[in-house]
Each structure stands twice: as C-alpha cells, then as structure tokens.
Amino acid sequence: MPSTTRRHSPTEDRRPVVEAEILGATEQLLRDGHKFTDIGVRQIVEQAGVARSSFYVSFRDKTDLLIRLAGTLKQQIFDFAKDWTPVGENGGPETLTRVYLSMIQFYRQHGELLAAINEVATYDHEVEQFWNSQLNRLTELTASLIAGEQAAGRTDSAINPTVLAQVLTWDGDRVIARHVATNDSANDAQVARELAMVRWHGAYRRPQS
Amino acid sequence: MPSTTRRHSPTEDRRPVVEAEILGATEQLLRDGHKFTDIGVRQIVEQAGVARSSFYVSFRDKTDLLIRLAGTLKQQIFDFAKDWTPVGENGGPETLTRVYLSMIQFYRQHGELLAAINEVATYDHEVEQFWNSQLNRLTELTASLIAGEQAAGRTDSAINPTVLAQVLTWDGDRVIARHVATNDSANDAQVARELAMVRWHGAYRRPQS
DNA sequence: ACCCGATCGGACACAGTGTCCGACAATGTG
DNA sequence: CACATTGTCGGACACTGTGTCCGATCGGGT
Known part of the structure; x- marks a missing residue:
C-alpha cells in the first residue's frame, strides 16, 4: 500500500x-x-x-498592482495618528509635533509610492476608495477626540466636531507630500511644528468665541 | 487701379x-x-x-486643451485671496471666512474642471507647473502677510513665515475640493468658518510660545 | 472664375493593454 | 522510468487610443 x-x-x-x-x-x-x-x-x-x-x-492590472503595493503603507499611516490624544501620556502639542515629524520621515521613505497612490486615486475609483477608507477612519477618530475635549470644556463647544475633523484631516498629507517633494530635510522639524501648532491652537485650544 | x-x-x-x-x-x-x-x-x-x-x-494634445480650459480659473483663484489682509478694511477672521465661502462656491461651480486639473497635475509636469505657479504666488503673499503681522507684534515672532505660509496654502484647496465632492452645500458656511478660524487662531493669532 | 484657408473624413503607423495558447521546465507520485 | 501537474515563458491576436498626414469639399474674398 x-x-x-x-x-x-x-x-x-x-x-x-x-x-x-x-x-x-x-x-x-x-x-x-x-x-x-x-x-x-x-x-x-x-x-x-x-x-x-x-x-x-x-x-489583474496595474491598479491591482498598486493596491497590493499600497496595502502595507495604509495601515502605517493610520498607526501614526491613532495613539495621539489631546491630553494624557501620549498627548498635547509637543507630541503632536512628533507625530507629524514621524509622518514626514515616513513620506521621505515612501514618497514616490505615496505619490503614485495619490496620482491614481484622482482618476481611479477603486484606488480612491481603498485609500480613503483609512482617511475616513482618521477623520472619525479625530471627531471623537474633539468631542471628548468639548465635553471636558477644553475645546470650544460651538464647533461642529465632524466638520472640524474633516478640515483637520483632509489635507495634512498634501502639505507633507509637497514639502518632501520640494524641500530637503533641514526644515522637517519646523514644518512638523507648524502643522501641529496650527491644529493645536486653531482647533483644540481655540479661544471661546 | x-x-x-x-x-x-x-x-x-x-x-x-x-x-x-x-x-x-x-x-x-x-x-x-x-x-x-x-x-x-x-x-x-x-x-x-x-x-x-x-x-x-x-x-497640441489633451493636456494643451486642459491648460487652455484652466487658464481663466487660475487667475480667479488668486483673486479670491489677494485682497485679504489680517487687519484693515478687508481684514480679520470674519472676512477670511467670507473668502473661504466664496472659494467653496467657486469650487461648486467649477468642481469638475478643478478636479481634472488636480488629476492631470499628478502625472503631467507641464500642468503641475502651470497650476503651481499661482499657488506659489499665494504662498509668497501669505508669507509677506505673516511677516507684516510679526513686525506689528500681532503674530508670534518665533514663527518662520515661509514655512507657515506653505503649511497654510498648500492644502486648503484639497479640503474644499473634498467637501464639495462629498457634502452638499448645507455645511458650506461651517467649513468656511473652520478653515478660517483654524488659520486665524492657529497661525495669525497663535499665543506667544 | 480662381485662390485660399478651414474643416472634414479617413487611412496609416505606432504603442499599450489584456487574452489566449503551446512549449518547456521542475517537481512529485506510482 | 513514465506520467501528471503547475508555473513561467514567448509570442500571436484583437482591440483601443493617439498623432500625423492627405485628398476632398466648402465658403468667402478678389
């Protein structure tokens, strides 16, 4: 047998x-x-x-290839932001600056691939949906942070958390991508700081209107 | 004769x-x-x-067509922003809110063409240069506004005007484009206000560090 | 009438994409 | 050993889109 x-x-x-x-x-x-x-x-x-x-x-085609390539980056982008909170051990404006600095360095490493994703997302619905799903998670997370700060009285309660979260999360990566493509790394810390401070003082700690 | x-x-x-x-x-x-x-x-x-x-x-080709189409829009984008100043008759946060609201309405009128420009700019160098020239003008104008506010003691003098100007101008249109593509006009005023207030309190009137 | 310029319609060459297929090589099984 | 299976290769085919070129036609001016 x-x-x-x-x-x-x-x-x-x-x-x-x-x-x-x-x-x-x-x-x-x-x-x-x-x-x-x-x-x-x-x-x-x-x-x-x-x-x-x-x-x-x-x-299946080139788009499929790009989505495969982009797969690992997607989670990493979300991971940069998910642990930051306005207050607490991982919180505050200085930590937010460090989050943005890490993102800038990530973009320096993966700038071309991230640009490719951005490129194809402008005209391919599947890539756009694929990439935006992580952005939507970030927006939701930010909205809940804002709501928490409002409940605690530290952020102006007149602000609509969803609208502000969209304003804060729908554009930061564009600044970083442009900065990385345009400038060398001498200004990385300054750009990170400006991204963080504008958001900290303009959103989370905006004076009561 | x-x-x-x-x-x-x-x-x-x-x-x-x-x-x-x-x-x-x-x-x-x-x-x-x-x-x-x-x-x-x-x-x-x-x-x-x-x-x-x-x-x-x-x-010459489709890109030439797009540049022709985009030509008139380009100047109009710059015109929205060129007259705003932090102080003075056309100045302050409420007027900045109105500037952004006008831009949102402009994007609602011309959203598809603006998206096409953004689309092709990601992979065509000529379109990218064509469109970025107006963005660079806006960045320079904003940097000079910041410097003026610093000289007057109204904006934190520790800030690098060029870096902040880049952070402020390299991304707003993306938020507007997304908002217009995603949401109806019910929230236009709120989005405009958030765009303005984040910049006003986060940049121009950021507390001294 | 003749000339000129613009538009039309169509052919051609080329590049890129996706599908399909036979040939071949490597590996495992009986 | 023979046979079966699977993945890769190389190439052909059909299709689409782009840019160039050319002859025919039309309308307007002299």
Missing part, C-alpha cells in the same frame, strides 16, 4: 518570487522618478526580468 | 467656433462625471460635433 503524502509543491515558493520581482521592479521605477501612469506593464516586466504574460497571473 | 484692402477673413470667426465647441464639449463631459484621463479625443469631438483631425488644429 503506497503511502499517501500531501503534495508539497514548491510552486508556492516560485509564485511569490515572480510577484516579488514585479513589486520590487515597480518600486524601483517609481524611485527612478517615473510617474505611475507613465510606467507600462512592459517596462515593469523588463525591470523585473519576467514574462509579460506572467504579470497577469499575479495581478 | 483696384483698391487694396486687407483681407478680412472670417476664418478667424470660424476658427473659434470649432475651438469653443471642443472646449464646451470637454466641460460637459467633465460635468457628466467623466474623469479627464478617461475621456478620449474621439469622445470629445463626438460631443462637440467636429472632426477628430480638427482637434489637432487647435490643440
């Missing part, structure tokens, strides 16, 4: 190799300064050293 | 007709919800009722 052993096929080892080559090649092309929209599949597979038809085994 | 009269050819009247048809058709397609990147030249000329080859008589 021959023994029956589950087939351990190394094809699973080989599949990720091609996929990883493609992901890595794409990141390299972005780092080389190419716009995602301008990079063709042929260029990617040439950089990766794989067959063009193999691309479509792993990815 | 036959009189010699400069030939007044109505081809100049006819040339703008095709061009105007193309410009109008593009705007209509944008208003219909199409992303600029997704609109092909064939679609535009069908909507305009002209020949496809005629498109290339008037425009």
Whole structure:
C-alpha cells in the first residue's frame, strides 16, 4: 500500500518570487522618478526580468498592482495618528509635533509610492476608495477626540466636531507630500511644528468665541 | 487701379467656433462625471460635433486643451485671496471666512474642471507647473502677510513665515475640493468658518510660545 | 472664375493593454 | 522510468487610443 503524502509543491515558493520581482521592479521605477501612469506593464516586466504574460497571473492590472503595493503603507499611516490624544501620556502639542515629524520621515521613505497612490486615486475609483477608507477612519477618530475635549470644556463647544475633523484631516498629507517633494530635510522639524501648532491652537485650544 | 484692402477673413470667426465647441464639449463631459484621463479625443469631438483631425488644429494634445480650459480659473483663484489682509478694511477672521465661502462656491461651480486639473497635475509636469505657479504666488503673499503681522507684534515672532505660509496654502484647496465632492452645500458656511478660524487662531493669532 | 484657408473624413503607423495558447521546465507520485 | 501537474515563458491576436498626414469639399474674398 503506497503511502499517501500531501503534495508539497514548491510552486508556492516560485509564485511569490515572480510577484516579488514585479513589486520590487515597480518600486524601483517609481524611485527612478517615473510617474505611475507613465510606467507600462512592459517596462515593469523588463525591470523585473519576467514574462509579460506572467504579470497577469499575479495581478489583474496595474491598479491591482498598486493596491497590493499600497496595502502595507495604509495601515502605517493610520498607526501614526491613532495613539495621539489631546491630553494624557501620549498627548498635547509637543507630541503632536512628533507625530507629524514621524509622518514626514515616513513620506521621505515612501514618497514616490505615496505619490503614485495619490496620482491614481484622482482618476481611479477603486484606488480612491481603498485609500480613503483609512482617511475616513482618521477623520472619525479625530471627531471623537474633539468631542471628548468639548465635553471636558477644553475645546470650544460651538464647533461642529465632524466638520472640524474633516478640515483637520483632509489635507495634512498634501502639505507633507509637497514639502518632501520640494524641500530637503533641514526644515522637517519646523514644518512638523507648524502643522501641529496650527491644529493645536486653531482647533483644540481655540479661544471661546 | 483696384483698391487694396486687407483681407478680412472670417476664418478667424470660424476658427473659434470649432475651438469653443471642443472646449464646451470637454466641460460637459467633465460635468457628466467623466474623469479627464478617461475621456478620449474621439469622445470629445463626438460631443462637440467636429472632426477628430480638427482637434489637432487647435490643440497640441489633451493636456494643451486642459491648460487652455484652466487658464481663466487660475487667475480667479488668486483673486479670491489677494485682497485679504489680517487687519484693515478687508481684514480679520470674519472676512477670511467670507473668502473661504466664496472659494467653496467657486469650487461648486467649477468642481469638475478643478478636479481634472488636480488629476492631470499628478502625472503631467507641464500642468503641475502651470497650476503651481499661482499657488506659489499665494504662498509668497501669505508669507509677506505673516511677516507684516510679526513686525506689528500681532503674530508670534518665533514663527518662520515661509514655512507657515506653505503649511497654510498648500492644502486648503484639497479640503474644499473634498467637501464639495462629498457634502452638499448645507455645511458650506461651517467649513468656511473652520478653515478660517483654524488659520486665524492657529497661525495669525497663535499665543506667544 | 480662381485662390485660399478651414474643416472634414479617413487611412496609416505606432504603442499599450489584456487574452489566449503551446512549449518547456521542475517537481512529485506510482 | 513514465506520467501528471503547475508555473513561467514567448509570442500571436484583437482591440483601443493617439498623432500625423492627405485628398476632398466648402465658403468667402478678389
């Protein structure tokens, strides 16, 4: 009676190799300064050293590729902000400055990929939804922080928390992306500080109207 | 002796007709919800009722078309902000709120075209430069306002005017664009107020550190 | 009548995308 | 060993969109 052993096929080892080559090649092309929209599949597979038809085994299309690439960044962006609170051990304006400084450094590391996401999100609904879901989480979190500060009497109770949260969260990344693309890192601390102080004094500790 | 009269050819009247048809058709397609990147030249000329080859008589390519369309908007964006000052007849937080409210209404009128500019600016260097030139003017104007307030002792002199100006001007339009795309006009006044108050109290009248 | 300029319609060449298919290589099983 | 399976490769095909070019037509001016 021959023994029956589950087939351990190394094809699973080989599949990720091609996929990883493609992901890595794409990141390299972005780092080389190419716009995602301008990079063709042929260029990617040439950089990766794989067959063009193999691309479509792993990815539905270029958008699918970008979403795969963006997947890990998405959670990290949220993680920067989720632990900050206006008061408490991780709280206050100086800690907020540090949060923004960490984000600036993150953007310096991943600027090209983040720009690609932003690029495609302007015209592709799926990428836009994918990326905005983390932004919406951040907005909700910020709205609840504002509401908490209002309940404690530390933030002007006349403010609509949802509206203010949208104003605060819908734009910060654009400043950071622009700063990173435009300026070297000498001003990182100052930009972080301005982002934090404008929000601290303009939102959380705005004088009572 | 036959009189010699400069030939007044109505081809100049006819040339703008095709061009105007193309410009109008593009705007209509944008208003219909199409992303600029997704609109092909064939679609535009069908909507305009002209020949496809005629498109290339008037425009080098789609980017050229967009820059033509964007030309008038560009100056208008700058005009909203250029007359505001922190103090004086056109100054202060309530007037800043009105400036932002006007901008929101402008975005409601021209939202699709502005989104198209934003879209193409992410991957086309020419459009990006074209649009950013007005943003840079706004940043410089804001930096000089901040410096003036510092000289008058009304804004914290520890702040770097250029850095703060960048933080204040590099992002507001994104909030407005998102708000217009996401929410109806019921909250326009509130969003305008938040945009203004965050900047007023967070930047121009930030407490001395 | 003739000339000129603009528009039209259509053909051509090219690039990029996605699908499909046969060939081949590597691995495991009986 | 033979056979089966799976993944990759290379290439062909069909389609779409873009930009260029050209002949035909039309309208207006002299």
